[in-house]
Amino acid sequence: MVGFKLSLPASSANIGPGFDSAGIALNRYLTLQVFENDKWEFEHNSHLLPSFTDYKDHFIYQIAKRLADRHNKSLPACRVKIDSEIPLARGLGSSASAVIAGIELANQLCCLSLTPEDKLAFGTEIEGHPDNVAAVLFGGFVITVKTPKNEIDYFQLPALNLDIVVYIPTFELKTEDARKVLPKSYSRKEAATASGISNLVMASLISGNFELAGRMMEQDLFHEPYRAELIPNYQFIKQAAKNAGAYGTVISGAGPTMISIVPKGTGETTANHIQSLLPDYQVEALMVDTNGLQIKLAAE
Ligand code: HSE
Numbered sequence: 001m002v003g004f005k006l007s008l009p010a011s012s013a014n015i016g017p018g019f020d021s022a023g024i025a026l027n028r029y030l031t032l033q034v035f036e037n038d039k040w041e042f043e044h045n046s047h048l049l050p051s052f053t054d055y056k057d058h059f060i061y062q063i064a065k066r067l068a069d070r071h072n073k074s075l076p077a078c079r080v081k082i083d084s085e086i087p088l089a090r091g092l093g094s095s096a097s098a099v100i101a102g103i104e105l106a107n108q109l110c111c112l113s114l115t116p117e118d119k120l121a122f123g124t125e126i127e128g129h130p131d132n133v134a135a136v137l138f139g140g141f142v143i144t145v146k147t148p149k150n151e152i153d154y155f156q157l158p159a160l161n162l163d164i165v166v167y168i169p170t171f172e173l174k175t176e177d178a179r180k181v182l183p184k185s186y187s188r189k190e191a192a193t194a195s196g197i198s199n200l201v202m203a204s205l206i207s208g209n210f211e212l213a214g215r216m217m218e219q220d221l222f223h224e225p226y227r228a229e230l231i232p233n234y235q236f237i238k239q240a241a242k243n244a245g246a247y248g249t250v251i252s253g254a255g256p257t258m259i260s261i262v263p264k265g266t267g268e269t270t271a272n273h274i275q276s277l278l279p280d281y282q283v284e285a286l287m288v289d290t291n292g293l294q295i296k297l298a299a300e
Contacts, residue, residue: 165241
């Protein structure tokens with residue numbers, strides 16, 4: 001077996017009212033270099049990666065093993081060097097990148113010939129919702145849904161002429177905890193208004209009406225009103241970004257990171273300005289990753 005390298009982008013889910021459905025790939029990466037070996041070994045080269053003791057406890061190994069077992073295959077042993085630029089439990093899709101890494105590891109090592117749709121279906125089964133995994137797989141801005149018939153469909157938006165700014169705090173917020181504060185159901189009136197807002201966000205993004213998209217993004221009714229209280233500086237960041245010219249600012253995924261869409265060419269200025277107001281945060285202008293999962297032959 002020749003060594004190979006996997007590169008997986010970070011992602012931001014929801015983008016306001018696209019709850020569990022909209023995802024955008026961002027240019028921070030999880031990378032794996034995989035080499036044939038006589039035993040399983042994982043080597044972590046980033047402080048952003050979680051610690052582990054035995055390879056069998058490694059999250060990426062567990063996903064790969066689960067998929068290999070499902071196909072009645074055994075995973076050949078490998079040495080896997082991992083690097084990451086994606087902070088954990090911050091709403092930037094670190095777990096979705098790791099899930100897709102595990103899926104692709106099994107796909108390559110066991111020659112499963114999975115289609116992108118197979119990977120999306122398995123990733124969604126693990127994550128519970130398809131938004132982040134679809135963005136990691138396909139890159140760009142992806143809208144996806146698992147229907148009541150268990151069909152998963154997706155649509156990739158055309159390239160958006162926008163800059164992105166993220167506000168990453170030092171504290172973590174686990175998705176599980178951020179989901180506990182959400183209502184179990186919504187009234188018909190709330191659901192109709194909330195999906196109308198979401199429809200307008202997606203249509204206005206596609207048509208390039210970013211002012212309308214930003215205004216609607218900020219009026220989500222599905223999750224933001226319930227999660228805002230978990231996120232210190234929620235209102236402050238929204239207002240500061242608006243003052244700096246952002247179209248709209250929302251919670252990234254389940255938080256606690258927040259994300260703005262801003263006019264093309266203004267990302268760096270906005271990020272630098274808000275960084276000076278929030279010195280404890282990592283405020284960064286990011287790009288949309290348009291490639292998604294990348295697989296390349298690797299040299300040691
Ligand atoms: N759509 C998910 C949520 C993203 O908001 O809970 C985080 O995994």
